[in-house]
Amino acid sequence: MKYIVFPSENLNAIPQEVLDELHLTPRKSVDGTQVIMKIVHYEALFPSIMTLPLLDEEEKTENPIYPYPTYEGEELSVLLSGPDWTSKDTL
Structure with missing residues (x-):
């Protein structure tokens, strides 16, 4: 399974209702500046950002x-x- 890491601010543009409909609870980095998500979910949320070479x-x-x-x-x-x-708090 492939994952993508991108800035949290990009995710902030997505309404919570959309995330809820897709049953997504994205994981954020410890400092909250980055999000990691499965590629398939990223493609569903940001279809126009991808390009073919x-x-x-x-x-x-x-x-x-x-x-x-x-x-x-x-x-x-x-x-x-x-x-x-x-x-470190989760250890």
Whole structure:
């Protein structure tokens, strides 16, 4: 599963009713400046932000380019176990 990290201020533009309808409770970083969310949910909330790369006809891909970093697998585990995403109070 792929996740994306983006500024919290972007999420603030989304009405709480929309988040409730999608049953989303996004996880914020310890300092509250960033949000991590599954790519599928990000795409549902921000469909116009993604772009497809311009490629030669030989290079065909349908992978969108995201304006923020994406993580999955071990890279995601390392990120979430870091100090930006793990509060010392929860240990």
